[in-house]
Amino acid sequence: MSSETLLSVKNLEVTFNTPKGDVHAVRGVSFDLGRERLGIVGESGSGKSQTGRAILGLTAANGKITADQLKFHDVDLANLTPKQWRKVRGARISMIMQDPKYSLNPVMTIGDQIIEAYREHHKVNAKEARHRAIDMLDAVKIRDPERVFNSYPHEVSGGMGQRVMIAMMLIPDPELIIADEPTSALDVTVQLQVMAILDDLVRDRGMALIFISHDLQLVSSFCDRVLVMYQGHVVEEIKASALHEAKHPYTKGLLNCLPKMDGDHSDLPILEREASWAEG
C-alpha cells in the first residue's frame, strides 16, 4: 500500500427518493485509497455499485449523495459543477461498465467511440487520435485492431467488447479506474483473460483500481485489499492475502459458500444473515 492517498471517502451516504419512500443504498461508507487495487464485494443491492457511481457523481437523478469527505487528490468531488466534473470524468477517474452489449453505443463504430474518449481530454488531430486508438486496441490484445476499429459493437463478441471497453476507458490515461462487475456478463473462460488484460494495464500504467464484484474469489486474486459490503455498510475490511483470517460472520459465510475440491461433497452451507449486521 502506498502512503499517498488518492481518494478519500468518509461517511458516504447515497439515498434514493422513490414513490415508496427513501431507499438508503449506501450508509456511511468510508475508505482511503492509495495507488493500489481495492476490491468491493457484496451481494446485489449491497450498495457496491452505487458507491462506485457516487465517486463519479453519476448517481441517478432521484438519488442524493452526502459525505463528510469525498476527495480525489485535492479535488472536492462533493461540490463540482458539471463543467468541472467533465475534467475529472474520463481524464482522471474512469469506469468500466458491466455489459458491453448495452454499454457501447450501437450506432457508432468502435473506433469513433474510442477516439471520442481520447480527444475529449487530449487536443490531437484525427490522424493522431486514430493511431492512438489502434495502439490501444493492440494493447488490450485485440489481434486485428484495424478491423475492430471499423466495426460496430454488435459485430464483436462479448469478451472482445469488454476489451474495447477497457481500451476506451484507459486511453485518456486516468489515475483511478472503477471496474463495476467488468466480467460478470462474460463466459467463465473469457473472464480470466479479460481480468488479466485489465490487471496488466493497471499495473503498467500505475493506476489505482476499484474492482467491484460479487465474486470474492476473483476479487481477492486481483486486489490488494477487500471491502465487504452488506446492505449499504462496510462490514469488513481485510487484506486480500489474509482472507482466511476474516472475522465477520458474513465474510466467513461468503467464503464457506465456495465448494472445495478436497472438502466433502454434501450440500453447501446456506448464507445466514443477521439483522444486526445492517446496523453497522
Place this chain on the structure above:
Amino acid sequence: MSAVNRNKRDGRNRARFASGHAATVLRLVFSLAITFFGLLLVTFLIGRVLPIDPVLAAVGDRAPQAVYDRVREEMGLNLPLWQQFFIYISNVLQGNFGQSVLTSNSVLDDIKRVFPATLELATLATIIGVLLGIPAGVFAAINKGKWPDHVVRVIGLAGYSMPIFWLGLMGLLVFYMKLDWVAGPGRLDSFYVDFIEPTTGLMLVDTLIEGDMDLFWNAVSHIILPASILAYFSLAYIARMTRSFMLEQLSQEYILTARVKGISEHRIIWRHALGNVMVPLVTVIALSYANLLEGSVLTEIIFAWPGLGLYITNSLLNADMNAVLGGTIVVGAVFIGVNMLSDVLYRLLDPRARR
C-alpha cells in the same frame, strides 16, 4: 500487417459489400413488385365490384341499347375477368389509366397536374414538422416534468385535437384577412397564374428555374400558411414520438458510458442519444409524410389547392371511376415508395439492420 495484404483484404471486403448490396437491392425490387401487383389487384377488384356502371357513366342513361352494347365491348367489359385484369395491368404499366369523365383529360395528365401540388405542400410541411418537431421533442425529453416539457405537450395535444378546417379558416382569417402577412387561397395570385410554364409542377422550383423572384416569393406567400397548418399536425406527432424515444434512449447504459468519458451533455444528447432515436423516428416521419402525400382534402378545399386529395374526392363524388382508381394507385405507389425509402434510411442509420 503489410500494406499489400491490407489492400487485398480491403478489396475483398469491398467486393463482399457490393455483392451484399446487389442482393439487398434485388430483394427490395422483388418485394416491391409483389406489393405493387397486390395493389393493382385490389384496385381492379374494387373498380369491378362497385355498383357504378362505367358504360353508363360514359354514354349517359339515355343512350340506345345498341350504343351501350358497343361501348361496353370497346371497354372490354364483355371479356372474362382475368382477361380484363390482364388488360388493366398492361394499361397501367404503360401509364394508361383511361379517360376521366369529369375533366375529359387522360387520368395520367390530370394526376401529373395535381400530384406536384400535393407533393410540394406535403414536402414543405414535413420539412417544417421535422425541423421544429425533433428539437421540440428533444427539449421536452431533457426537461421531463418541467415547464418546457408541459409547454411542448400542450402544443402537441392542441395540434392533435384541433380540427384542421377550423385551424385553416382561422389562419386565413388572421394572417390573410386581418394581418395581410400571407397571400390567400390558390398556388399563385390569379394575376400570375398563366405566367409560369410547368416544368416540374412544383411552383417553388419552377419559378426558381425561370429565375423570376417575384413569382417565387408570391408562391412562397401562398404555400406558407397551408404548409404551416399541415406542419403543425406532423410537428405535434413527431415531437411526441421524439420525446418518448429520447426518454427511452437516455436511460440506456451507453449514455452512462458517455458520461463516464466526460463528454459534454450537448454531444451526449445530439450525437449519442439522437443517433439512436433517429432509427425508429425515420419510420414515424416517413408515415406522416406518406399520409400528407395522400392529399389532405380539407386543407386543399379551404386553400383552393388543386391537389390530389381534392381531385380524388371530386372524382369520387362524380362517380368518375377511372380517376378514382388512378388516384388510388398513385397513393398506393407513394406509400410503397416512401416505405421503401424509410427502409433504406433505416439501414443507413442502424448498422445492426445492415446484413
